[in-house]
Amino acid sequence: MLTTEQLTLQDFLRLPRIEESPAWEFVEGKAEQKTMPTLHHSMLQKRLTALIDRLNSPYEAFPELRCTLSNSSVVPDITIVHRDRIPLENTAIAGAPDWTIEILSPEQSTTKLIAKIQTCMREGTQLGWLIDSSEQVIMVLFPDLRVTLCQGSDRLPTLPDISLDLMAEQVFDLLRAPQ
Template sequence: MGSWLMVSTALQPVTLTEFMQLHNIEESPAWELLHGQVLQKPMPTFYHSLLQKHLVRAIDNTNSIYEAFPELRCILSKNSVVPDITIVHQRRIPVANQPIQGAPDWIIEILSVDQSVTKLIAKIQDCLAEGTQLGWLIDSQEEVIMVFVPDQPLLLARGDMALTVLDEMALQLTPNQIFGWLKR
């Protein structure tokens, strides 16, 4: 599958319909469709998985109307994305084994060493354009969290700065707390 995908995307863009018919797009790590390009996510590192685990737990422990899921596919109008963490309102959780239809309410991406910052920002911006209310891009190397909110300038959160979360969520986190999870 991998070599066919590489050859296919090099020749011509793939449509969402074509992509969704491909076999094994859910293999680990998952495949995504971004602007006609089929891309496989990198294999997560230990620190990546540790941040994912702690963030999902912290978000779900708020007992809000939102739930967090690691690596859950979201189907946008032309793209198929698998955010590191997808946060959606409870009413949007599929009843069957299906992806989320539409952009997540909140998207969290954790930058891996071999990932393109530009592609992750583009993914977050695509989600914001389709209804996402909040995006975080976590860079553990620089210990900064880029906070994306529609129609607002990019915020670079560091140190003990309170991070923006969804309005209906009682969650207080700072970059220092999040990066502290990596310092065991």
């Protein structure tokens, strides 16, 4: 669902029901409700979040956590932020996530997800993953606009303070292996 009226970020954040499931986002001046996740999407989201949180790092991973940027409000599938950026009050993350992970569902637009990751990168995100389970590929985006496609035994880059040695194929194995 997409709104056609012109909104500001402040107007959007005052709208009722933006936290309904699935949540609403505001990117490039447009409010749009996220797509309802598929089973594979939910499994990857749940298992990757748990995997990242089990690491001894100064970061925490959150599923579906709102991040309020200067002109956008996004809800990445997985938001990874440094612990010192987590607010004490029950609010959205102020600013872009340090690392954002999006999981492509069949009815989603790859282009829109790339644009959302790039919006976050323009505001400080250090790393973005776009996971496509149907193609078994992970698109890795960097702030310098470099894009790398990882598949099979390709090692996935993470943030410097995160010790996660993970190959692309291991991410997709999460869809098969009970956790």
